[in-house]
Amino acid sequence: MTDTKKTPTELFDCDRVNAYLDSYLLDQVPPPERRGMRLHIHGCPSCHEKVTSRDPLQLFAPLADQTLPEDRWEGFWSGVRSGMARPRREGIAARAARWLEPAAWTPARAAGVIALAAALFAVPALMVVLRSFEPEAGRPLTARDPDAVTAPAPAAAFVRAGEARDPLPQTVEQVRTPDARPVQVYSMRYDQEGPVPQGEGADARVTELVLIVDAGLEL
Amino acid sequence: MVDERTLIRLSRTGDQRAFEQLVGLKREKAFRIAFNIVGDEDDAKDIAQQAFIRLWSVIRTFDENSRFDPWFFRIVVNLAIDCYRKGKRSPTVGAGSFDPDAEAAAGSGMPPRGALPGADAELMRAELRSVFNRIAEALTPAQRAVFTLREIEGVATEDIATIMGVRSSTVRNHLLQARRVLQDGLRKSYPEYFRGRR
Secondary structure, eight states: OOOTTSOHHHHOOHHHHHHHHHHHHTTOSOHHHHHHHHHHHTTOHHHHHHHHHHOGGGGGGGGGGOOOOGGGGTTHHHHHHHHHHSOOOOOHHHHHHHHHOGGGOOHHHHHHHHHHHHHHHHHHHHHHHHHHTOOSTTOOOOTTOTTOOOOOOOOGGGSOTTTEEEEOOOEEEEEEOTTSOEEEEEEEEEEEOSOOOTTOOGGGGEEEEEEEEOTTOOO | OOOHHHHHHHHHTTOHHHHHHHHHHHHHHHHHHHHHHHOOHHHHHHHHHHHHHHHHHHGGGOOTTSOHHHHHHHHHHHHHHHHHHHTOSOTTOOSTTOOHHHHHHHHHTSOOTTOSTTSOHHHHHHHHHHHHHHHGGGSOHHHHHHHIIIIISOOOHHHHHHHHTSOHHHHHHHHHHHHHHHHHHHHHHOTTTOOSOO
């Protein structure tokens, strides 16, 4: 298959097609020769019969030689050119890729990006630093703290009879006011009597009472 | 004529004249691939145009060390599959080379006039197109694209995998399924064309 003076079509007669038929069907014939074989096969009833009896779908092989006459291409390039001139709506990825292209980087853009990155880094860092400078007041006292004072639990009289049942377990927290005065915070939860409101969960009938006891407050 | 690599390189720099030549070089194959997938000449030409417009906008990103055809035909195949899925037009009619006699004969299940080898090649292709479009309706868009690329265009399996963004094993699987469906369709609807083992 190396005769360079003949076109691929001229290279193939029935004998030659028969010799290379297996390779043709196994797609082992290079494209120019394959085209020559194909053109012979589909113009020769006996070769066509042989090929399609081995692979019926070879029937469609001539579709590979489909071409449009030149007049049917009229206006094709002008259509492409007008599409090229139209500003295209770019996707986010395309815009990001274009924005990141090295050629698009100016000193001003670089400075802006560095400033933005610095700001993004600085804000959380500043918050951490400020938090570490918060005054000690407000810190919860521990039981061992000498400032911790004990106070009697608030009387059940705060809860009007008939409105609540037995108080649920209460919690006591001792904290300091901004002027460093110790106060006690009582938090009590009461289970309300009566039906649960329609459409609400069991928590709807629990009332929380928060009581702040300031021993140093003068009334 | 300037060679393809030079045209690609010049097009990447924004040379419209080079790009026009590149379009002239690739339009037939782009059209044919689209035509065999969507089955309609007007749609296929629209797809080819859209593919070149898109190519113009992305050609700067093409790596000149890689192969151009699989990279470009990926655009064509994706557009064609999208078009085929949308089903804008019936894929049963090959508008460009449509022959009413062939279509009527194909529809009736009778051997199309002039279908035997030796008849006018263009007429035969029109008839084949009609038969192919009818039985290929049973294929999924991916199967149809794989069959077109492999069996009609003779594109290598690895290149089809690149074009379609799938693995080679998936391409082989699609091809196997497509061949089965088409052989069944040919045997049932066009037994006069089916000369394989029954």
